[in-house]
Amino acid sequence: MVIEEVREVQQKSLTYEKAGVSIDAGEELVRKIKPIVRKTFNERVLTDIGGFGGLFDGRFPDMKFPVLVSSTDGVGTKIKIAIETRRHDTIGQDLVNHCVNDILVCGARPLFFLDYFATGKLEVYVAQSVIGGLAKACEENGCALIGGETAEMPGIYLGEDYDLAGTIVGVADRDRMFRRENVAEGDVLIGLPSTGLHTNGYSLARKALLARYTLNSPQAALGGETIGDALLKVHRSYLRPVQHLLEQFDPGTDIHALSHITGGGIVGNTSRVVPNGLTLNIDWKAWSRPPIFRLIQESGNISEEEMRRAFNLGIGLIMLVPADRADAIEHALNAFGEASVRIGNVIRS
């Protein structure tokens, strides 16, 4: 009786923990990710001069006119695939690589990255796995993971569901940026392959596929891979091949523009770099699509038009180059181990 009363009083006395926010889990997570995150640091991260983090050397002495290029993004409903398959280690790579490509098409290289991870209930191993993926991709792209926020928000996210967003800041020398005004009639479109859907079209893909299949059923049409495997393929970063090209070719004269193929598809994204009076002439038969796209199209009975609008269809980045440079650029890409395919050209509209 007395014990029961005590218990009731204890329960009535509210604490942060009882309100659903795990302070201990937060501290454990910070302890676990610190060494992983530190590995992404370089000499430009100024940890010595402040205890709050997020400090980065802002001097660019080798640039005439440094331009800070930044982008914020999420991974859309690809996050549902990670949650449903309980494979949390690659979604962070998707996010970082997506952001790297977004600033790369302006001609910028990454400097630093900050993430936002929000969940209903903080599970340390899940958050650690997600942030491990972020750190891995940051390291691969020479980008410091200098900040972030982990939020526990019961009532917004269900249970262990989570969302992930991030911001990249990079730098470009103004005179070495791509300029869409250079895109001209006759320019050739060189496509670089994607690994799959990257991070776009997942709401449509899930609706189409999951009405008929489960995520973990192996598919003959995918060479025995499961749907989950195919949908979780990591969004590629195109930083290395593009940086390699920029050692030999000049942005502006040799490469007119780049286009990162995200929501809106090949035409939607590439049209943004094509000046008025010109348009795209795409040869849709020029490459073979990864089999996951056919499976999606057939399962959902999706029109070809809708497929082209929602998905990259196997092309993750497009370069718009003068016709007389196309051979040399393709040669350099192939020598670097990068497949490429001419998928069309720029014509008068």
Added chain:
Amino acid sequence: MVIEEVREVQQKSLTYEKAGVSIDAGEELVRKIKPIVRKTFNERVLTDIGGFGGLFDGRFPDMKFPVLVSSTDGVGTKIKIAIETRRHDTIGQDLVNHCVNDILVCGARPLFFLDYFATGKLEVYVAQSVIGGLAKACEENGCALIGGETAEMPGIYLGEDYDLAGTIVGVADRDRMFRRENVAEGDVLIGLPSTGLHTNGYSLARKALLARYTLNSPQAALGGETIGDALLKVHRSYLRPVQHLLEQFDPGTDIHALSHITGGGIVGNTSRVVPNGLTLNIDWKAWSRPPIFRLIQESGNISEEEMRRAFNLGIGLIMLVPADRADAIEHALNAFGEASVRIGNVIRS
């Protein structure tokens, strides 16, 4: 019969729209927010050189050693109050002001901001209202809203629920940054008032208050305000008073450190800028707390210790200043129209 068949085929043929992603709403939103966002731009936003946005002048010729200071944050479960009261116009201000303060305590002024807005179903008026709040606070803080992502994620967010996060990038001259190593025995703690909870402790506050009250019931204890009014009070930006001080006082000699009071409370946050061997001596009776805190404490039967850990209790920013500068600094603050209160000092531990 024929009509029914046609209808069935149409329904079976999936599109992005049918999968729950409203492309038209997205386009309408972009059209509506463009002029609002443009108002935050200044001459350092380089819109002319690219169609992708997010380009910012990276030259700082008046600084010896520019340091880029960045921070990512969300607004925690304060977002639930905005959603439940359907008052979406201030939550963006909370986020921006929070981020401004986070970099201000390093000595940085804001340059630009990027937001992430994710929802289950994109309601244009809601998103417009939220982004309007972001833009308002960006303008007030001289910060350009140069990028962002709006994501529609049915299956992660319920219905019209949403989450909001953001990233700020600012700049500080390395020689003009606050250095916690300067904090010394005898330093005086000058507190600047908060408007209420700012953006911390909402899970606990909701649990405590909403077991007894509704958000829209006026409270005598709050001078007739509703609980919702009190909980939605906008997180203050301390940029203006601190900038004003820095015109007359020197960071380093006159102001040793600043502390932004967020999760962890006065002690948790301010301890981060106090060197080893020293500790904080807080006079908890030195100021009167806004009435919302007593209401929370009584409703939830929350211990004083837990209150101090979860909430700012009426003090949003603390300055650690040498005792012989405290009078002059308080005088300057008061002349600027800023209330201040001495809440303690730094002692040997």
